[in-house]
Amino acid sequence: MKTTPFTELHIGLGAKMHEFAGYNMPIEYTGIIDEHMTVVNAAGVFDVSHMGEFWVKGPKAVEFLQRVTSNDVSGLKEGKAQYTCFVNESGGIVDDFIVYHYEPEKYLLVVNAANIEKDWAWCQKWNTMGAELENASAHMAQLAIQGPKAIEIMQKLTKENLSDIPFYAFSVGTFGGVENVIISNTGYTGAGGFELYFYPEHGRKIWNAIFEAGAEFGIKPIGLGARDTLRLEMGYCLYGNDLDDTTTPLQAGLGWITKFVDNKPFVGREVLEKEKAEGISRKLCCFELVDKGIPRQGYEIVNVGNEVIGKVTSGTISPVLKVGIGMGYVKPEFAKPGTEIYIKVRNRNLKANVIKAPFRK
Structure with missing residues (x-):
């Protein structure tokens, strides 16, 4: 298995380790609920060095990004970040990721760890215009410091004014005595x-x-x-669960990162335009259990008449709410907040209500 610069530290701290995306990663230290509440109430540090990083540079950088991403990067200013995705020829999501406008003609793509090789091959395939691409995944490490006390802690270690960095923006400066650190406000915990x-x-x-x-x-x-559990309480999608090569951005509720503008002949656009015109066949929704139980990935979702209307893609017991919560794809007419649905757990149908994310307000 691959390691990060912090793997030995995790093991030394007694973390429960497990393979994730080819890396030996810490799954938990003191317990998921304790760690979850630490982030909600104070601050926690995540080793996310397994994520992938690609540089896109040169005069063809924007043309390339407009071709391969669903969102419109043409108006993305330096120092700003953008959530987007790669779309395949069938309209499915190759990966969801973040684009950072680092410098003029220089962008950083941060992709999911499990998709690094797939994404790199995808970028090379569609780089017909000759943008400069660099896979820097092995030469970058990443830590996420999350929680309401994070800014107070981190401000001790940098002269950059962290209060001046809005959501989905970043700065580059000295941090903890180390120069040229990218400090980004693009958290995945809420x-x-x-x-x-x-x-x-x-x-x-x-x-x-x-x-x-x-x-x-x-x-x-x-x-x-x-x-x-933190991302699920916010209703954030996880690739491999809620998103994959067969789910489209429109089905996943990501129409807001799918821009059908004149200067964006992106891969999969025609398929998505047709789907938008004709209507989606399924829609991702968030739900909260009324009955006691735990929704799990793969469980069937049914209506009051016990007819299958969809499937759970993510589910857990919310550490904050103490009830079962989840996400899943259902027929569009069942995706409206307030709709009563049922999660099939073994031989029982557990009542649930569709809600608008986030679960944790």
Whole structure:
């Protein structure tokens, strides 16, 4: 298995380790619920160095990105970030990711760890205009410091004014004595905080600085288990669960990152335009259980007449709400908030209500 600059630290701290996307990653330390609530109430540190990073550079950078991404990068200003996705020829999602406008004619794509090779091949396939592409995944490390106390902790370690970095924006500066660190406000937990991108050799120095600065606030290392429950409480999609090569952005409720503008002849556009005109066959919804139980990925969703109307893609017990919550694709007429649906758990149909995300307000 691959390792990150922090793998030995995780093991030394007693983390429960498991393979994820080919990496030996920490799943939990003190327990998912404890770690989840630490992030909600204070601050936690996630090792997300397994994520992939591609640079797109040169005079053809924008033309390339307009071709391969669903969102419109033409108006993305320097210092800003944008959520987007690659779409295949059938309209399915190859991957969802974030684009950072780093400098003039220079962009950073941060992609899902499990899709690095697939995404890299996809970018090369569609780079017919000759943009400069660099797969920097092996030369970048990333830590996410999340929670309401994160900004207070991190401000001790940088002269960059973190309060001036709005959501989906970033700055580049010195952090914890390390130069040229990307400080990004694009969190995946809904609890506030920042992500740091830096060269792997500086990992230990930055890690130690963060935990020293955060000691008074009860900062803790957090595993991927709590990362999943935190994102689910916000109704954020996870690739491989809620998104894949067969789900379209329109079905996933991502029409807002799918721009049918004149300067965007992106891959899959015609299929998506047709789907938009004719109507989607299924829609991703969030639901909260009324009956006691745990919805799991793959469970059938049925109506009051016990007819199958969809399938659960993500589910758990909410550590904050103490009830079962989940996401799943259903027939569009059942996706409206307030609709009563049922989750088939073994031989029981558990009542649930469709709600508007997020679960954790």
